[in-house]
Amino acid sequence: MSPTPLHGTASGGAITDVSGIEVGHFSDTRRPTGCTVILAREGAVAGVDVRGAAPGTRETDLLSPGNLVERVHGIMLAGGSAWGLAATDGAMRWLEERGIGMDVRFGTLPIVPAAVLFDLPMGDARFRPDAQSGYAACEAASSQPPAEGNVGAGSGALVGKLFGVDRAMKGGIGTASVTVGGVTVGALIACNALGDVIDPDTAQVVAGARTTDGKALLDTRRALLRGERPKPLLAGTNTTLGVIATDAVLTKVQANRLAMVAHDGLARSINPVHTMSDGDTLFALATCRVPPTDDTPGMTVLSAMAAEAVARATVRAVRAARSVTVGDLHIPSAADLAAPRG
Template identity: 85%
Template structure:
């Protein structure tokens, strides 16, 4: 079924020095998404979910040695999917990208994964070959959204059972203020519902028992509806916020922290014991030197805004998917007609 594409809202590749590539596996809905910064970017990270699967996040702490990273890998496949970062490291080394460690050029590629194993054969998950292919596909072009890359098998709204969930995916967006650009790419596989922060309306999430309407998880929990027993770590929203602003490592970590405000505006409940919510921040430091540069307060507001927008686009761009007996409708299937 063909659908009208979403109106443009900017992309993370609007940030100078950022490229994005997807690998989507044709054997089952899974894949990986790489965000590259070939010239290096000051990096930060903030993990709010209680069940994360990550690689090389400790080196991003402000007190640790490495200042710049060369990209971030986001992948499906749960912890097995972390292998996709190996392929990205190999690709970057072959292209002469990395940190000079005298004995070689060492690419720094932090990574985080989400759980998409219910969608098809769980033995199929992103590996080093997939990560390499994502890098081969990377470009400055606006990246595809919806059922692609790390969002291929993403679902949202699983608190009352996976059979009542809906399709998640990949979304992106950007804003520019005072000559500085802030972009985000989000892969939404949340336990909770996705909310339109401008209206407060649930856009995608848990459905009613008959599957024909949105339940509204927040209200259901508050009136006493009991969720299904949960397998730990089976949900996660991952993302990268990137800016061309000149930031220190301390500031990049702060930006990753406040970017989670965007998740709190667009997902409910968020940061649960069964989510591994992780956001990275990249500063390419390539903003034009002329003109005023907004301070951290403005940059923080920009980061939260683009994360909220990208999260919303992740479900609005998604398309329904049926794997065996599991049917995951998309937000567009529940869209209300205009008044």
Template identity: 85%
Template sequence: MPASSSASSSPASSSGAITDVAGIEVGHFSDTRRPTGCTVILAREGAVAGVDVRGAAPGTRETDLLSPGNLVQQVHGVMLAGGSAWGLAAAEGAMRWLEERNIGMDVRFGTLPIVPAAVLFDLPMGDARIRPDAAAGYAACEAATRDAPEEGNVGAGSGALVGKLFGVHRAMKGGIGTASVTVGGVTVGALIAVNALGDVIDPDTAQPVAGARTEDGSALLDTRRALLRGDLPKPLLAGTNTTLGVIATDAVLTKVQANRLASVAHDGLARAINPVHTMSDGDTLFALATGRVPLEGPGAESSPGMTVLGTMAAEAVARATLRAVLAARSVTVGELHVPCAADLAATKG
């Protein structure tokens, strides 16, 4: 039976969580019929939002309205989902859940929840006809809490893989991870679903942790070095990868600043994934500002400015990306066995 989840079996106590940001809730839906699912990030009281799409093969919904020059000022949730473009239907379930609770934008004739969304490609994992739909999105909302969200093979990270440049048979398990950073009374958190074409790198050591493996599958290949020495990647189907994420802060931001925060946060992906932002990735990051702590004016004397906030966002993204693969567990679907970072670490030990 399909399942939803909000409890944490891999608590983010050492690295924090996006739910450390006041006003943010997270819920997962994981479909046990095959590895796929969706994750909702809720801001019931509304949040100023921005987005930055860097990958060349994105699957998104309602991103144009986040442009600083456009009318809508706040969103009420963000949906991240597997299932490729079909998975965008999960946002409809989140809209229904929010509307039932009278959460949204007053448009005179009703309350309209604003829920941007982005999807990743997890169709190689089992029956591709099973993918997140409106019911899955609704279930994710039902599961949403302020608790630190579960990480690894859950929600949008259920069917995620990393290191597919030399074929899926040499890839490893991706997942979803979270982290937060607090400076000067302001918190920035990130939630990242990692389904990258490239390897995931430990940003502190610059060493690959999960990604493409050697032919015998016993060790990491190191995709960057393999490409630079001339190893030829396998032919790729466009858009079959993608890393998605949400950065949230309790700072007061404008839409211009929120979009800038989403842009700078991609530096965290660049530290933790190599190669990143490829022609076969749809890498997309959203930024949400719940507005609990001012960056300027009265009460903001000790608060960090945008430069520090951007540094915090990139750090949270890098840490969350690493946690996504460290929390992931191996899966077997049919004849495809996909090991996780812990498996290779045990072999090395």
């Protein structure tokens, strides 16, 4: 296995604009799947909010404010459904080899929570991210703006599956950042949503379910409200994953709150969202690199910044994606279809 070529970088900022954050992708060449690691080598205060009803996660309980561990050293996002959680083992091995982790007397223990999305319809499902994939993602990690679109955890992502996979469109991975008062908040989103992706600034559908002839965007929200019936769904086959990072100084309680309110960005950019078939999960990391001053944004402003970065990154995930063909299944991208007028 080897990483595939990168697909372009962010023009609206990136999560790596946050000091202390690195991102690396691994994209499997055997089928559209992969994983993405977000590293914080010096450790970052962390929180999480799991909002979808069908999550696949690892080490999220320890991020509860009442539990012991304060800082994590990375977050793993992966395809492959629950099998993809194995990619975390490779990230832990990579970090341990470099002496990065929590001192537990008998060794250095890297803390790497993880979440996965379901991309098994895309090719031979026997190929999914494993420990070797996670290690390779760490090897590729840097503080440069990460590639977007059909890479890493977004390689096999689809959106708009409520009326069948054959009418879906290509999802992907995207990133964005916002800076206010010397503090930066960045987001990295792997969008594999059941619903459509909406541009919050225009309220137009960017990518999602297509009409029966496959040539135009349907607009899932309006279709459901006028009584069109969705196809039966296999539970847990969708999910949007993401990481919000900031260089502000946060407590563990505040990091969990930031992860919670960042879901507002998903609600602005995905419709429907947080469904029974989605495992939507957002992590928050604070590298605490910017000391607080009288001008430092408080939690209200940070929350607004996080939601904005998440919404922008979600839209970028589908705009950066490109069409794929796997067997008889052709999945177009946002670049292939014009948004409807009205």
